[in-house]
Amino acid sequence: MFTLGSVLDNDFKSTIEDFSFETEFSTNQLMLPNIEKPFEFAQSIIGLEKDLQENENQLMFHQQKKEERKERALIKGYKGTTTLAFIYEKGTVVAVDSRATSGQYIASQSVQKVVPVNEYMLGTLAGGAADCQFFLAHLGRICNLYELRNNEKISVAAASKLLNNILYSYRNYGLSVGSMICGYDTRGPQLYYIDSDGSRLKNSLFSVGSGSPFAYGVLDAGYRWDLSKEEALDLGRRAICAATFKDSYSGGTVKVYHIDENGWVKISDDDASELWYRYEEKEKKKK
Amino acid sequence: MDSLVGFVGKNYVLIAGDTNAGRSIMRLKDDFDKLVPIDSHKILAKSGEIGDGNQFCNLIIRNVSLYRIRNETELTTKSVAHYTRRQLATAIRKNPYSVNLLLGGYDKKDQKGSLYYLDYLGSSKKINYGAQGYAALFVGSILDRFWKEDLDFEDGLELMKKCLREVEKRLIIGTRCFLIKMINSDGISVVEKVMINSKNKNEIEEEN
Numbered sequence: 453m454f455t456l457g458s459v460l461d462n463d464f465k466s467t468i469e470d471f472s473f474e475t476e477f478s479t480n481q482l483m484l485p486n487i488e489k490p491f492e493f494a495q496s497i498i499g500l501e502k503d504l505q506e507n508e509n510q511l512m513f514h515q516q517k518k519e520e521r522k523e524r525a526l527i528k529g530y531k532g533t534t535t536l537a538f539i540y541e542k543g544t545v546v547a548v549d550s551r552a553t554s555g556q557y558i559a560s561q562s563v564q565k566v567v568p569v570n571e572y573m574l575g576t577l578a579g580g581a582a583d584c585q586f587f588l589a590h591l592g593r594i595c596n597l598y599e600l601r602n603n604e605k606i607s608v609a610a611a612s613k614l615l616n617n618i619l620y621s622y623r624n625y626g627l628s629v630g631s632m633i634c635g636y637d638t639r640g641p642q643l644y645y646i647d648s649d650g651s652r653l654k655n656s657l658f659s660v661g662s663g664s665p666f667a668y669g670v671l672d673a674g675y676r677w678d679l680s681k682e683e684a685l686d687l688g689r690r691a692i693c694a695a696t697f698k699d700s701y702s703g704g705t706v707k708v709y710h711i712d713e714n715g716w717v718k719i720s721d722d723d724a725s726e727l728w729y730r731y732e733e734k735e736k737k738k739k
Numbered sequence: 740m741d742s743l744v745g746f747v748g749k750n751y752v753l754i755a756g757d758t759n760a761g762r763s764i765m766r767l768k769d770d771f772d773k774l775v776p777i778d779s780h781k782i783l784a785k786s787g788e789i790g791d792g793n794q795f796c797n798l799i800i801r802n803v804s805l806y807r808i809r810n811e812t813e814l815t816t817k818s819v820a821h822y823t824r825r826q827l828a829t830a831i832r833k834n835p836y837s838v839n840l841l842l843g844g845y846d847k848k849d850q851k852g853s854l855y856y857l858d859y860l861g862s863s864k865k866i867n868y869g870a871q872g873y874a875a876l877f878v879g880s881i882l883d884r885f886w887k888e889d890l891d892f893e894d895g896l897e898l899m900k901k902c903l904r905e906v907e908k909r910l911i912i913g914t915r916c917f918l919i920k921m922i923n924s925d926g927i928s929v930v931e932k933v934m935i936n937s938k939n940k941n942e943i944e945e946e947n
Contacts, residue, residue: 616790616793620790620794623790624834645767647762647789647790649788649789649790650788650789650790650791650793650794651760651762651788651789651790651793652789652790652793653760653767653768653771653789654768655767655768658767664765665765668765
Protein backbone atom coordinates (compact mmCIF):
# COMPACT_ATOMS: atom_id res chain seq x y z
CA MET A 453 0.00 0.00 0.00
CA PHE A 454 1.09 3.55 -0.39
CA THR A 455 2.82 4.92 2.63
CA LEU A 456 3.71 8.45 3.52
CA GLY A 457 7.45 8.78 3.62
CA SER A 458 9.62 11.36 5.26
CA VAL A 459 11.18 13.86 2.90
CA LEU A 460 14.65 12.35 3.15
CA ASP A 461 13.61 9.11 1.42
CA ASN A 462 16.32 7.26 -0.42
CA ASP A 463 14.98 8.29 -3.84
CA PHE A 464 15.21 11.92 -2.95
CA LYS A 465 18.37 12.08 -0.90
CA SER A 466 20.70 13.03 -3.71
CA THR A 467 18.58 15.94 -4.92
CA ILE A 468 17.91 17.16 -1.39
CA GLU A 469 21.64 17.32 -0.61
CA ASP A 470 22.24 19.65 -3.53
CA PHE A 471 19.94 22.24 -2.01
CA SER A 472 20.35 21.50 1.67
CA PHE A 473 22.90 23.03 3.96
CA GLU A 474 23.84 19.80 5.70
CA THR A 475 27.14 20.69 7.29
CA GLU A 476 28.81 19.16 10.28
CA PHE A 477 26.87 21.64 12.41
CA SER A 478 23.39 20.71 11.21
CA THR A 479 23.42 17.24 12.73
CA ASN A 480 23.66 16.66 16.46
CA GLN A 481 27.13 15.65 17.47
CA LEU A 482 27.32 16.95 21.01
CA MET A 483 28.01 14.15 23.46
CA LEU A 484 25.29 14.43 26.06
CA PRO A 485 23.30 11.72 27.84
CA ASN A 486 20.72 10.08 25.65
CA ILE A 487 17.70 11.33 27.57
CA GLU A 488 14.82 13.62 26.81
CA LYS A 489 16.10 16.89 28.25
CA PRO A 490 19.87 16.75 28.69
CA PHE A 491 20.19 20.35 29.84
CA GLU A 492 17.66 19.98 32.63
CA PHE A 493 19.52 16.87 33.76
CA ALA A 494 22.76 18.85 33.70
CA GLN A 495 21.16 21.57 35.78
CA SER A 496 20.10 19.01 38.35
CA ILE A 497 23.74 18.11 38.98
CA ILE A 498 24.48 20.00 42.16
CA GLY A 499 27.87 20.13 43.96
CA LEU A 500 29.13 16.85 45.43
CA GLU A 501 28.86 17.49 49.21
CA LYS A 502 25.40 18.85 48.78
CA ASP A 503 24.56 15.83 46.62
CA LEU A 504 25.46 13.47 49.49
CA GLN A 505 23.23 15.44 51.81
CA GLU A 506 20.38 15.25 49.32
CA ASN A 507 20.71 11.49 48.96
CA GLU A 508 20.19 11.13 52.68
CA ASN A 509 17.08 13.16 52.48
CA GLN A 510 15.51 12.30 49.11
CA LEU A 511 12.13 13.76 49.97
CA MET A 512 13.61 17.14 50.80
CA PHE A 513 15.44 17.18 47.47
CA HIS A 514 12.26 16.66 45.51
CA GLN A 515 10.41 19.25 47.53
CA GLN A 516 13.07 21.83 46.86
CA LYS A 517 11.93 24.53 44.49
CA LYS A 518 13.18 24.49 40.95
CA GLU A 519 14.66 27.98 41.34
CA GLU A 520 16.70 26.95 44.38
CA ARG A 521 18.12 23.99 42.53
CA LYS A 522 18.97 26.19 39.57
CA GLU A 523 20.83 28.56 41.90
CA ARG A 524 23.12 25.77 43.09
CA ALA A 525 23.49 23.98 39.79
CA LEU A 526 26.94 23.68 38.36
CA ILE A 527 25.75 24.65 34.90
CA LYS A 528 23.88 27.92 34.64
CA GLY A 529 22.50 30.14 31.89
CA TYR A 530 22.27 33.93 31.74
CA LYS A 531 20.27 36.35 29.62
CA GLY A 532 21.27 39.80 30.82
CA THR A 533 21.04 42.26 27.98
CA THR A 534 18.72 44.56 26.06
CA THR A 535 18.46 44.48 22.31
CA LEU A 536 15.71 45.86 20.14
CA ALA A 537 14.89 46.22 16.49
CA PHE A 538 11.97 47.59 14.52
CA ILE A 539 11.05 48.15 10.90
CA TYR A 540 9.47 51.31 9.58
CA GLU A 541 8.80 52.96 6.26
CA LYS A 542 12.41 53.78 5.41
CA GLY A 543 14.20 50.70 6.75
CA THR A 544 15.18 48.82 9.89
CA VAL A 545 16.59 50.25 13.09
CA VAL A 546 18.62 48.05 15.44
CA ALA A 547 19.71 49.27 18.88
CA VAL A 548 21.63 47.35 21.55
CA ASP A 549 23.43 47.85 24.84
CA SER A 550 26.92 46.46 25.43
CA ARG A 551 27.10 44.99 28.93
CA ALA A 552 28.00 41.38 29.69
CA THR A 553 27.39 40.07 33.20
CA SER A 554 28.42 36.90 34.97
CA GLY A 555 26.11 36.75 37.98
CA GLN A 556 26.62 40.00 39.89
CA TYR A 557 29.92 40.78 38.18
CA ILE A 558 30.07 43.01 35.12
CA ALA A 559 32.36 41.08 32.84
CA SER A 560 32.51 43.69 30.09
CA GLN A 561 31.01 47.03 29.14
CA SER A 562 32.00 46.84 25.50
CA VAL A 563 30.52 43.72 23.99
CA GLN A 564 29.54 43.66 20.33
CA LYS A 565 25.95 42.50 20.46
CA VAL A 566 25.30 43.07 16.79
CA VAL A 567 26.88 40.60 14.40
CA PRO A 568 26.75 41.37 10.67
CA VAL A 569 25.45 38.42 8.68
CA ASN A 570 26.14 40.12 5.36
CA GLU A 571 26.07 43.69 3.96
CA TYR A 572 22.33 44.11 4.34
CA MET A 573 21.53 41.84 7.32
CA LEU A 574 22.38 42.10 11.00
CA GLY A 575 21.88 39.58 13.79
CA THR A 576 21.57 40.56 17.44
CA LEU A 577 22.93 38.71 20.44
CA ALA A 578 20.98 37.89 23.57
CA GLY A 579 21.39 34.99 25.95
CA GLY A 580 24.60 33.02 25.79
CA ALA A 581 27.26 35.15 24.08
CA ALA A 582 29.22 32.18 22.78
CA ASP A 583 26.13 30.46 21.38
CA CYS A 584 24.89 33.59 19.62
CA GLN A 585 28.27 34.59 18.22
CA PHE A 586 28.97 31.13 16.89
CA PHE A 587 25.59 30.53 15.29
CA LEU A 588 25.37 34.01 13.79
CA ALA A 589 28.86 33.70 12.32
CA HIS A 590 27.85 30.29 10.98
CA LEU A 591 24.72 31.84 9.50
CA GLY A 592 26.96 34.40 7.78
CA ARG A 593 28.96 31.54 6.23
CA ILE A 594 25.81 29.78 5.03
CA CYS A 595 24.42 32.98 3.52
CA ASN A 596 27.68 33.59 1.69
CA LEU A 597 27.60 30.05 0.29
CA TYR A 598 23.99 30.56 -0.80
CA GLU A 599 24.96 33.71 -2.70
CA LEU A 600 27.82 31.94 -4.42
CA ARG A 601 25.74 28.88 -5.35
CA ASN A 602 22.57 30.66 -6.46
CA ASN A 603 23.93 33.98 -7.75
CA GLU A 604 21.36 35.96 -5.80
CA LYS A 605 21.17 37.58 -2.41
CA ILE A 606 19.51 35.44 0.23
CA SER A 607 16.25 36.82 1.62
CA VAL A 608 15.91 37.63 5.32
CA ALA A 609 13.10 35.09 5.58
CA ALA A 610 15.31 32.32 4.20
CA ALA A 611 18.29 33.24 6.37
CA SER A 612 16.15 33.28 9.51
CA LYS A 613 14.58 29.94 8.56
CA LEU A 614 18.04 28.37 8.15
CA LEU A 615 19.09 29.55 11.60
CA ASN A 616 15.75 28.42 13.03
CA ASN A 617 16.17 24.89 11.68
CA ILE A 618 19.68 24.59 13.08
CA LEU A 619 18.64 25.86 16.51
CA TYR A 620 15.56 23.62 16.53
CA SER A 621 17.75 20.56 16.13
CA TYR A 622 19.60 21.63 19.30
CA ARG A 623 16.50 22.58 21.21
CA ASN A 624 16.95 20.48 24.38
CA TYR A 625 20.71 20.96 24.67
CA GLY A 626 20.75 24.06 26.82
CA LEU A 627 21.67 26.60 24.18
CA SER A 628 20.58 30.10 25.01
CA VAL A 629 19.96 32.20 21.92
CA GLY A 630 17.48 35.05 21.61
CA SER A 631 18.48 36.60 18.36
CA MET A 632 16.81 38.93 15.90
CA ILE A 633 17.61 38.76 12.21
CA CYS A 634 17.10 42.23 10.78
CA GLY A 635 17.57 43.23 7.20
CA TYR A 636 16.38 44.86 4.04
CA ASP A 637 15.68 42.76 0.97
CA THR A 638 13.46 42.79 -2.11
CA ARG A 639 10.35 42.62 0.12
CA GLY A 640 11.44 45.73 2.03
CA PRO A 641 12.57 45.98 5.64
CA GLN A 642 12.21 42.62 7.44
CA LEU A 643 12.56 41.53 11.04
CA TYR A 644 12.50 38.01 12.50
CA TYR A 645 12.91 36.84 16.08
CA ILE A 646 14.74 33.51 16.45
CA ASP A 647 14.89 31.59 19.72
CA SER A 648 16.84 28.62 21.01
CA ASP A 649 13.46 26.90 21.78
CA GLY A 650 12.92 26.83 18.06
CA SER A 651 10.49 29.71 17.65
CA ARG A 652 10.62 32.04 14.67
CA LEU A 653 8.35 35.06 14.63
CA LYS A 654 7.94 37.85 12.13
CA ASN A 655 6.79 41.22 13.35
CA SER A 656 7.44 44.91 12.99
CA LEU A 657 9.13 45.35 16.35
CA PHE A 658 10.87 43.16 18.92
CA SER A 659 12.91 43.62 22.04
CA VAL A 660 14.88 40.77 23.60
CA GLY A 661 16.69 40.36 26.90
CA SER A 662 16.31 41.07 30.58
CA GLY A 663 15.72 44.77 29.88
CA SER A 664 13.16 44.14 27.15
CA PRO A 665 10.02 45.02 29.15
CA PHE A 666 11.50 48.45 29.84
CA ALA A 667 12.48 48.93 26.22
CA TYR A 668 9.03 47.79 25.05
CA GLY A 669 7.43 50.52 27.14
CA VAL A 670 9.23 53.34 25.37
CA LEU A 671 9.14 51.61 21.99
CA ASP A 672 5.41 50.88 21.97
CA ALA A 673 4.63 54.41 23.08
CA GLY A 674 6.57 56.06 20.26
CA TYR A 675 6.36 53.61 17.38
CA ARG A 676 4.63 54.46 14.08
CA TRP A 677 5.20 53.09 10.61
CA ASP A 678 5.71 56.55 9.11
CA LEU A 679 8.52 57.77 11.34
CA SER A 680 11.26 59.89 9.80
CA LYS A 681 14.79 58.47 9.90
CA GLU A 682 15.84 60.85 12.68
CA GLU A 683 12.78 60.07 14.78
CA ALA A 684 13.24 56.34 14.33
CA LEU A 685 16.91 56.39 15.37
CA ASP A 686 16.07 58.58 18.33
CA LEU A 687 13.28 56.19 19.38
CA GLY A 688 15.63 53.22 19.31
CA ARG A 689 18.29 55.08 21.27
CA ARG A 690 15.86 56.29 23.90
CA ALA A 691 14.33 52.85 24.35
CA ILE A 692 17.71 51.22 25.06
CA CYS A 693 18.65 54.13 27.29
CA ALA A 694 15.47 53.62 29.32
CA ALA A 695 16.22 49.90 29.62
CA THR A 696 19.81 50.49 30.78
CA PHE A 697 18.50 52.96 33.35
CA LYS A 698 16.10 50.44 34.89
CA ASP A 699 17.80 47.10 34.33
CA SER A 700 21.06 46.40 36.16
CA TYR A 701 22.08 43.72 33.67
CA SER A 702 22.04 46.22 30.78
CA GLY A 703 24.38 49.15 30.32
CA GLY A 704 27.69 50.14 28.85
CA THR A 705 27.17 51.90 25.56
CA VAL A 706 24.10 52.28 23.36
CA LYS A 707 24.83 51.32 19.75
CA VAL A 708 22.35 52.17 17.02
CA TYR A 709 22.37 50.75 13.48
CA HIS A 710 20.23 51.50 10.46
CA ILE A 711 19.54 49.19 7.51
CA ASP A 712 18.09 50.34 4.21
CA GLU A 713 18.39 49.34 0.56
CA ASN A 714 22.06 50.39 0.56
CA GLY A 715 22.96 48.03 3.40
CA TRP A 716 23.62 48.49 7.10
CA VAL A 717 25.34 51.47 8.70
CA LYS A 718 26.42 52.06 12.30
CA ILE A 719 24.86 55.33 13.31
CA SER A 720 26.02 56.03 16.85
CA ASP A 721 27.77 54.65 19.90
CA ASP A 722 27.00 56.58 23.11
CA ASP A 723 27.74 55.85 26.75
CA ALA A 724 24.43 54.83 28.33
CA SER A 725 24.73 56.82 31.54
CA GLU A 726 25.89 60.01 29.81
CA LEU A 727 23.05 59.64 27.33
CA TRP A 728 20.48 59.56 30.10
CA TYR A 729 21.66 62.82 31.61
CA ARG A 730 21.94 64.41 28.15
CA TYR A 731 18.27 63.63 27.56
CA GLU A 732 17.40 65.01 30.97
CA GLU A 733 19.16 68.29 30.16
CA LYS A 734 17.37 68.48 26.83
CA GLU A 735 14.03 68.15 28.61
CA LYS A 736 15.02 70.85 31.09
CA LYS A 737 16.03 73.21 28.26
CA LYS A 738 12.67 72.63 26.56
CA LYS A 739 10.92 73.83 29.69
CA MET B 740 -2.11 30.00 27.13
CA ASP B 741 -3.28 29.44 23.58
CA SER B 742 -6.99 29.13 23.03
CA LEU B 743 -8.47 27.15 20.20
CA VAL B 744 -12.18 26.48 19.73
CA GLY B 745 -13.80 24.49 16.97
CA PHE B 746 -17.03 22.80 16.00
CA VAL B 747 -18.77 21.17 13.07
CA GLY B 748 -21.89 22.64 11.48
CA LYS B 749 -24.06 21.96 8.46
CA ASN B 750 -21.51 21.35 5.69
CA TYR B 751 -18.83 23.50 7.32
CA VAL B 752 -16.33 23.51 10.16
CA LEU B 753 -15.62 26.64 12.19
CA ILE B 754 -12.31 27.00 14.00
CA ALA B 755 -11.15 29.99 16.00
CA GLY B 756 -7.81 30.69 17.63
CA ASP B 757 -6.39 33.56 19.59
CA THR B 758 -3.72 35.61 17.87
CA ASN B 759 -1.18 35.96 20.65
CA ALA B 760 2.37 34.71 20.49
CA GLY B 761 4.42 35.23 23.58
CA ARG B 762 7.29 34.23 25.77
CA SER B 763 6.69 33.84 29.53
CA ILE B 764 4.77 36.97 30.57
CA MET B 765 5.46 38.98 27.45
CA ARG B 766 3.32 39.15 24.31
CA LEU B 767 5.73 39.20 21.36
CA LYS B 768 3.20 39.30 18.55
CA ASP B 769 -0.52 40.02 18.52
CA ASP B 770 -1.44 38.97 15.00
CA PHE B 771 -0.10 35.44 15.01
CA ASP B 772 -2.09 33.02 12.85
CA LYS B 773 -2.39 29.64 14.57
CA LEU B 774 -4.80 28.16 12.03
CA VAL B 775 -2.46 26.70 9.44
CA PRO B 776 -3.89 25.33 6.15
CA ILE B 777 -2.69 21.81 5.34
CA ASP B 778 -4.25 21.87 1.90
CA SER B 779 -7.22 23.60 0.33
CA HIS B 780 -9.77 21.97 2.65
CA LYS B 781 -8.01 21.23 5.93
CA ILE B 782 -6.77 23.36 8.79
CA LEU B 783 -4.38 22.39 11.53
CA ALA B 784 -4.90 24.63 14.53
CA LYS B 785 -1.80 24.51 16.73
CA SER B 786 -1.28 25.39 20.36
CA GLY B 787 1.69 24.95 22.64
CA GLU B 788 5.30 25.87 22.00
CA ILE B 789 5.82 28.07 18.99
CA GLY B 790 8.91 26.32 17.65
CA ASP B 791 7.50 22.81 18.00
CA GLY B 792 4.22 23.95 16.46
CA ASN B 793 5.95 25.48 13.44
CA GLN B 794 8.21 22.51 12.78
CA PHE B 795 5.56 19.86 13.38
CA CYS B 796 2.94 21.58 11.20
CA ASN B 797 5.53 22.00 8.45
CA LEU B 798 6.28 18.27 8.68
CA ILE B 799 2.60 17.36 8.28
CA ILE B 800 1.96 19.86 5.47
CA ARG B 801 4.99 18.79 3.44
CA ASN B 802 4.24 15.09 3.82
CA VAL B 803 0.61 15.54 2.82
CA SER B 804 1.82 17.47 -0.25
CA LEU B 805 4.30 14.71 -1.02
CA TYR B 806 1.57 12.11 -0.85
CA ARG B 807 -0.55 14.19 -3.21
CA ILE B 808 2.31 14.56 -5.67
CA ARG B 809 3.24 10.88 -5.57
CA ASN B 810 -0.24 9.43 -5.72
CA GLU B 811 -2.23 12.19 -7.47
CA THR B 812 -4.97 12.04 -4.86
CA GLU B 813 -5.97 14.15 -1.90
CA LEU B 814 -6.03 12.61 1.56
CA THR B 815 -9.21 12.58 3.63
CA THR B 816 -9.34 14.38 6.97
CA LYS B 817 -9.46 11.02 8.75
CA SER B 818 -6.22 9.88 7.08
CA VAL B 819 -4.42 13.11 7.92
CA ALA B 820 -5.60 12.82 11.53
CA HIS B 821 -4.31 9.28 11.76
CA TYR B 822 -0.97 10.22 10.19
CA THR B 823 -0.57 13.22 12.49
CA ARG B 824 -1.39 11.14 15.55
CA ARG B 825 1.16 8.54 14.53
CA GLN B 826 3.87 11.20 14.18
CA LEU B 827 3.06 12.55 17.64
CA ALA B 828 2.93 9.07 19.18
CA THR B 829 6.30 7.94 17.80
CA ALA B 830 7.90 11.21 18.87
CA ILE B 831 6.61 11.24 22.47
CA ARG B 832 9.20 8.77 23.77
CA LYS B 833 12.09 10.20 21.77
CA ASN B 834 11.88 13.93 21.14
CA PRO B 835 8.35 15.01 22.00
CA TYR B 836 6.59 17.80 20.19
CA SER B 837 4.68 19.84 22.78
CA VAL B 838 1.80 20.78 20.49
CA ASN B 839 -1.89 20.22 21.00
CA LEU B 840 -3.91 20.36 17.82
CA LEU B 841 -7.37 20.69 16.40
CA LEU B 842 -7.61 19.31 12.89
CA GLY B 843 -10.63 20.45 10.92
CA GLY B 844 -11.43 19.46 7.38
CA TYR B 845 -14.11 19.15 4.74
CA ASP B 846 -14.25 16.02 2.58
CA LYS B 847 -15.82 16.48 -0.85
CA LYS B 848 -16.55 12.76 -1.09
CA ASP B 849 -18.71 12.65 2.04
CA GLN B 850 -19.79 16.29 1.73
CA LYS B 851 -19.28 16.62 5.43
CA GLY B 852 -16.99 18.50 7.75
CA SER B 853 -15.07 16.75 10.51
CA LEU B 854 -13.02 17.84 13.50
CA TYR B 855 -10.32 15.92 15.34
CA TYR B 856 -8.75 16.59 18.72
CA LEU B 857 -5.05 15.65 18.84
CA ASP B 858 -2.83 15.70 21.87
CA TYR B 859 0.95 15.93 22.31
CA LEU B 860 0.87 12.47 23.91
CA GLY B 861 -0.52 10.95 20.75
CA SER B 862 -4.23 10.79 21.52
CA SER B 863 -6.72 11.44 18.77
CA LYS B 864 -10.50 11.63 18.79
CA LYS B 865 -13.10 12.65 16.26
CA ILE B 866 -15.28 15.28 17.91
CA ASN B 867 -18.23 17.46 17.00
CA TYR B 868 -17.05 20.36 19.10
CA GLY B 869 -14.07 21.00 21.30
CA ALA B 870 -11.35 23.32 22.43
CA GLN B 871 -7.67 23.32 23.37
CA GLY B 872 -5.91 25.25 26.07
CA TYR B 873 -7.49 27.09 28.98
CA ALA B 874 -10.41 27.98 26.74
CA ALA B 875 -11.53 24.35 26.98
CA LEU B 876 -12.48 24.87 30.63
CA PHE B 877 -14.86 27.72 29.88
CA VAL B 878 -16.09 26.83 26.45
CA GLY B 879 -16.77 23.12 27.03
CA SER B 880 -19.99 23.71 28.92
CA ILE B 881 -21.25 26.36 26.50
CA LEU B 882 -20.80 23.99 23.59
CA ASP B 883 -22.42 21.13 25.52
CA ARG B 884 -25.43 23.34 26.15
CA PHE B 885 -25.88 25.09 22.82
CA TRP B 886 -24.32 22.96 20.11
CA LYS B 887 -26.78 21.13 17.88
CA GLU B 888 -26.33 18.92 14.90
CA ASP B 889 -26.43 20.81 11.54
CA LEU B 890 -26.21 24.40 12.72
CA ASP B 891 -26.56 27.05 10.01
CA PHE B 892 -23.62 29.31 9.39
CA GLU B 893 -25.18 32.35 11.10
CA ASP B 894 -26.17 30.34 14.20
CA GLY B 895 -22.73 28.74 14.23
CA LEU B 896 -20.94 32.07 14.06
CA GLU B 897 -23.12 33.40 16.88
CA LEU B 898 -22.27 30.34 18.99
CA MET B 899 -18.56 30.80 18.27
CA LYS B 900 -18.71 34.44 19.33
CA LYS B 901 -20.53 33.40 22.50
CA CYS B 902 -17.64 31.06 23.28
CA LEU B 903 -14.98 33.66 22.53
CA ARG B 904 -16.78 36.27 24.59
CA GLU B 905 -16.65 33.85 27.53
CA VAL B 906 -12.94 33.21 27.02
CA GLU B 907 -12.21 36.92 26.96
CA LYS B 908 -14.35 37.52 30.02
CA ARG B 909 -13.05 34.77 32.28
CA LEU B 910 -9.53 33.96 31.25
CA ILE B 911 -7.26 36.18 33.31
CA ILE B 912 -4.56 36.09 30.64
CA GLY B 913 -5.65 38.81 28.23
CA THR B 914 -6.77 37.43 24.90
CA ARG B 915 -9.07 39.86 23.13
CA CYS B 916 -8.20 39.20 19.55
CA PHE B 917 -9.33 36.01 17.80
CA LEU B 918 -9.19 34.80 14.24
CA ILE B 919 -12.14 32.72 12.99
CA LYS B 920 -11.76 30.54 9.93
CA MET B 921 -14.32 28.40 8.15
CA ILE B 922 -13.88 25.34 5.97
CA ASN B 923 -16.64 24.34 3.60
CA SER B 924 -17.00 22.95 0.09
CA ASP B 925 -15.36 26.09 -1.35
CA GLY B 926 -12.30 25.68 0.85
CA ILE B 927 -10.81 27.69 3.66
CA SER B 928 -11.92 31.26 4.24
CA VAL B 929 -11.22 33.77 6.97
CA VAL B 930 -14.56 34.65 8.47
CA GLU B 931 -13.53 37.43 10.79
CA LYS B 932 -10.74 38.81 12.84
CA VAL B 933 -12.64 39.60 16.01
CA MET B 934 -11.60 41.89 18.80
CA ILE B 935 -13.72 41.40 21.88
CA ASN B 936 -14.14 44.05 24.50
CA SER B 937 -16.44 42.76 27.20
CA LYS B 938 -16.44 46.08 29.03
CA ASN B 939 -18.46 47.56 26.17
CA LYS B 940 -21.68 45.93 27.42
CA ASN B 941 -20.71 42.64 25.77
CA GLU B 942 -20.39 44.24 22.37
CA ILE B 943 -18.00 42.89 19.84
CA GLU B 944 -16.01 45.11 17.53
CA GLU B 945 -15.25 43.51 14.24
CA GLU B 946 -12.08 44.16 12.32
CA ASN B 947 -12.08 42.84 8.80
